[in-house]
Amino acid sequence: MRRNNTYRIHGAAIAALFLAGSLAAEPAAHAGQRFAPPRVRPGRRAADPEAEARRLLQRMFQAETSLAVAGREATFSITGGGRQSEQIVKRDPKRGLRLEFVGPTGDLLVDDFHRSWFLSQGGRRLIERESRLAELRKGIRDVTRQIKEGVMSARVVGEDVVAGRPCVIVLVSPPPAEGGARPVPVRRFWIDHETGLRLKTEEIGPSGRVLSSTYFLQVDVHPRFDDADFAPPPLPSGFVKERSERQTFSSVEAAQKMVRFSLRRPGYLPPGFGLRHVAVVRLKGNRVVVQRYANGMSGVTLFQTDGANLPALGDHGEGGRRRRGGPFPGGPPSPGGDDFGRGPRIQTWRDHGISFVLIGNLPDDQMKRIADSVR
Amino acid sequence: MLDCKKIQANLGEYVDGALPSDEAWRVKMHLSSCAVCDQAARELSGTVALLQSLPRQDTPAGFEQALARRLADVALQPRRSSLSERIGNWWTLPRRVRPATLATAGALAALAPAAILVFSSANHGGATSPVHSPGARTPSLVRASTASSDFVQQCLDEHSTYAAADPLGDQTAVILASLPGGGATEREDR
Numbered sequence: 111m112r113r114n115n116t117y118r119i120h121g122a123a124i125a126a127l128f129l130a131g132s133l134a135a136e137p138a139a140h141a142g143q144r145f146a147p148p149r150v151r152p153g154r155r156a157a158d159p160e161a162e163a164r165r166l167l168q169r170m171f172q173a174e175t176s177l178a179v180a181g182r183e184a185t186f187s188i189t190g191g192g193r194q195s196e197q198i199v200k201r202d203p204k205r206g207l208r209l210e211f212v213g214p215t216g217d218l219l220v221d222d223f224h225r226s227w228f229l230s231q232g233g234r235r236l237i238e239r240e241s242r243l244a245e246l247r248k249g250i251r252d253v254t255r256q257i258k259e260g261v262m263s264a265r266v267v268g269e270d271v272v273a274g275r276p277c278v279i280v281l282v283s284p285p286p287a288e289g290g291a292r293p294v295p296v297r298r299f300w301i302d303h304e305t306g307l308r309l310k311t312e313e314i315g316p317s318g319r320v321l322s323s324t325y326f327l328q329v330d331v332h333p334r335f336d337d338a339d340f341a342p343p344p345l346p347s348g349f350v351k352e353r354s355e356r357q358t359f360s361s362v363e364a365a366q367k368m369v370r371f372s373l374r375r376p377g378y379l380p381p382g383f384g385l386r387h388v389a390v391v392r393l394k395g396n397r398v399v400v401q402r403y404a405n406g407m408s409g410v411t412l413f414q415t416d417g418a419n420l421p422a423l424g425d426h427g428e429g430g431r432r433r434r435g436g437p438f439p440g441g442p443p444s445p446g447g448d449d450f451g452r453g454p455r456i457q458t459w460r461d462h463g464i465s466f467v468l469i470g471n472l473p474d475d476q477m478k479r480i481a482d483s484v485r
Numbered sequence: 486m487l488d489c490k491k492i493q494a495n496l497g498e499y500v501d502g503a504l505p506s507d508e509a510w511r512v513k514m515h516l517s518s519c520a521v522c523d524q525a526a527r528e529l530s531g532t533v534a535l536l537q538s539l540p541r542q543d544t545p546a547g548f549e550q551a552l553a554r555r556l557a558d559v560a561l562q563p564r565r566s567s568l569s570e571r572i573g574n575w576w577t578l579p580r581r582v583r584p585a586t587l588a589t590a591g592a593l594a595a596l597a598p599a600a601i602l603v604f605s606s607a608n609h610g611g612a613t614s615p616v617h618s619p620g621a622r623t624p625s626l627v628r629a630s631t632a633s634s635d636f637v638q639q640c641l642d643e644h645s646t647y648a649a650a651d652p653l654g655d656q657t658a659v660i661l662a663s664l665p666g667g668g669a670t671e672r673e674d675r
Contacts, residue, residue: 194661242650245646319524409651411643
């Protein structure tokens with residue numbers, strides 16, 4: 111009997127210790143906070159929501175360039191009738207980025223700040239290019255300046271919880287066009303309270319429709335990585351390796367020396383768009399001049415070449431100008447009949463022996479206006 | 486945050502009112518805060534309403550009998566022999582016949598590059614190219630379509646590397662959008 115009582119006392123003590131331990135394990139970020147069902151709460155009453163939004167964005171950029179993070183993400187996009195994916199993310203501020211698409215494609219992206227590799231299962235190719243992360247860091251400086259100068263507006267619009275972590279939601283909008291309309295998409299960012307990490311991104315079209323959304327399902331802010339995580343992926347059997355080399359220039363005038371034909375550029379761009387990159391690349395054996403115009407959130411890329419190897423892209427003959435536009439990749443229109451929801455828009459045409467391709471995720475009217483203005 | 490994937494898997498039943506009440510409440514709460522799932526639910530409701538509004542199409546009289554006859558006809562058609570069976574059959578041909586078939590095949594193979602060159606120069610040659618009527622598909626147009634599709638796909642890949650480097654962009658959504666899913670070939674014929 112005495113032994114039974116002793117066991118009961120010990121059992122109760124162990125249970126009490128366990129209960130105390132589980133309560134103490136509450137993450138520091140939630141300490142004192144009652145967990146509420148996830149919903150977008152009304153905007154916080156900050157003294158200056160715009161100043162706070164700018165501060166949060168600055169914090170977000172700092173986190174992206176200085177904090178390691180790993181986790182599982184989901185992405186939805188209304189491209190081509192609706193697409194979705196899940197991917198494992200590993201990001202190290204010193205070693206690079208790894209994105210493994212676990213569904214549906216099985217593709218892989220690795221970037222080590224010097225080069226990037228994209229393994230395309232469907233295309234059975236491994237494409238090596240310049241690092242995207244290196245470009246990203248350059249772009250952060252430009253966008254920070256635009257936000258500070260008020261070219262882009264930012265404000266806090268609410269709070270939410272993503273992957274179990276409280277976040278503040280910041281809406282960023284490019285400058286409006288004449289009359290106050292916003293012809294290009296805006297974005298919302300869910301920024302983690304504790305670390306400043308971006309945990310969710312949403313793109314909203316001019317009609318208010320959500321075009322894409324990427325968010326963490328599960329996140330680890332103290333990850334451990336292997337060196338192999340950021341090493342170039344090996345070439346699988348039966349795959350082809352492609353290497354893209356890009357020669358970058360500071361201006362269109364500087365790139366002009368690389369080609370024999372007169373380079374053209376768009377006369378119209380949406381408000382806030384500026385020239386971000388000029389480069390010459392080799393595509394299908396042709397020397398192609400690339401111009402990228404963007405506002406830090408959206409952009410268009412203009413390709414032009416006089417490559418003799420390139421078949422006519424829907425032309426009416428010399429001097430003729432016929433444009434093919436539409437969604438690419440092809441697919442059924444997204445539900446609701448919103449043409450803009452069909453993903454990247456491509457305009458192709460040929461003029462006096464020069465082939466043009468214009469690609470961008472902007473509404474049709476903006477793409478046509480930009481293409482029409484290219485001279 | 487509730488898993489949107491799980492929510493969207495239940496949206497059909499939610500729209501039909503077939504979910505248990507506690508599940509339906511959870512879905513409803515999630516839709517009030519998630520624009521993506523809310524949009525998907527609205528579109529599904531719209532699709533259901535549209536289907537319900539369509540007039541019912543009745544099959545014509547005798548449809549089932551006609552279908553049964555067609556299926557029976559297909560079952561009775563001679564089976565097309567496989568490649569291995571055809572090779573085996575050729576091997577059993579009398580020896581005097583085999584060299585003749587080989588010679589014919591060799592001649593056709595030798596002529597093929599010349600035919601391709603003729604078509605190619607007709608398509609690339611001059612400053613003026615013939616206008617192809619929509620739907621017309623010539624060998625040169627098919628080859629042009631394939632090559633230009635490859636070129637446009639490479640442009641799209643290049644574009645995605647720039648778009649993925651937008652500091653306020655969504656790299657994953659850009660990659661997802663740039664994956665091949667249709668191809669320019671269809672557009673060339675339009």
